[in-house]
Amino acid sequence: MEVTIESIDRVAIDLGFIQLYWYGVIIISGVLLGLWLAMRESERRDLPKETLADLVIFAVPISIIVARVYYVIFKWDYYVENPGKIIAIREGGLAMHGVLIGAVLTIFVFSKLRDISFWKLADILAPSLILGQAIGRWGNFINQEAHGGPVSREFLESMYLPDFIINQMYIKGTYFHPTFLYESLWNFAGFIVLMSLRRTNLRRGELFLTYIIYYSFGRFFIEGMRTDSLMLTDYLRMAQVISVVLIFAAIMIIYYRRKKGYADIRYLDKSM
Numbered sequence: 001m002e003v004t005i006e007s008i009d010r011v012a013i014d015l016g017f018i019q020l021y022w023y024g025v026i027i028i029s030g031v032l033l034g035l036w037l038a039m040r041e042s043e044r045r046d047l048p049k050e051t052l053a054d055l056v057i058f059a060v061p062i063s064i065i066v067a068r069v070y071y072v073i074f075k076w077d078y079y080v081e082n083p084g085k086i087i088a089i090r091e092g093g094l095a096m097h098g099v100l101i102g103a104v105l106t107i108f109v110f111s112k113l114r115d116i117s118f119w120k121l122a123d124i125l126a127p128s129l130i131l132g133q134a135i136g137r138w139g140n141f142i143n144q145e146a147h148g149g150p151v152s153r154e155f156l157e158s159m160y161l162p163d164f165i166i167n168q169m170y171i172k173g174t175y176f177h178p179t180f181l182y183e184s185l186w187n188f189a190g191f192i193v194l195m196s197l198r199r200t201n202l203r204r205g206e207l208f209l210t211y212i213i214y215y216s217f218g219r220f221f222i223e224g225m226r227t228d229s230l231m232l233t234d235y236l237r238m239a240q241v242i243s244v245v246l247i248f249a250a251i252m253i254i255y256y257r258r259k260k261g262y263a264d265i266r267y268l269d270k271s272m
Helices: 022-044 050-074 096-114 118-142 153-158 163-168 179-198 206-223 238-259
Strands: 011-014 019-021 174-176
Touching (some): 011 022, 022 050, 022 118, 050 096, 050 118, 096 238, 118 163, 118 179, 118 206, 153 163, 153 174, 206 238
Antiparallel strands (some): 011 019
């Protein structure tokens, strides 16, 4: 007998003339919480509180656009047949690595225009970025995407998950691995790690580079469980390839900056 389980409605608020989707609510919540956290820290690091607000005005739309373009490129066979869906971001389809690329490029350009150290800004923002990613994955949960392969209900129950998660993982007659949850928990743990490392007064830039290594390490393994990966080839998952490249690049940058004396300034130092 077929089981009937109602999934969570993707629409959070329906006013008739406008609908507000949970995906957008969750993404915006992650952005606002991350901004609040970063603004508090920027004041402690002697940056005007409006600096981060000005940055976010540019970083958020640019990151969303880059994330969407990134996703569409690797799903082009679908979107070339459905061009009207290209801008339908409320349905999901924001590649996390695209968000990261857009954010880093914006931070870099912004830091040059404001004559602020890119590494100082990146270190301040690192905990906010991974916290935003942890929150944002719950948007994938609502949209029933970014999940893994099929599992049994008994398997999910053995993980002591609440019913609302188990039921939402029931998609078209099959239960799936909640890989969104694995990554969200990994990122929440990373947020705690980065907040703790702040107090150790790392070399400037290394808090951000630690974030890159930590996130990429977890993403590599979690991505291997997913069924909706963006593929570079028939066998290579794009997110796994980028994760390996980012880990290697971050380690090499740490080594290079230390060797050349570019990382002598510490996180808690007052210089710009």
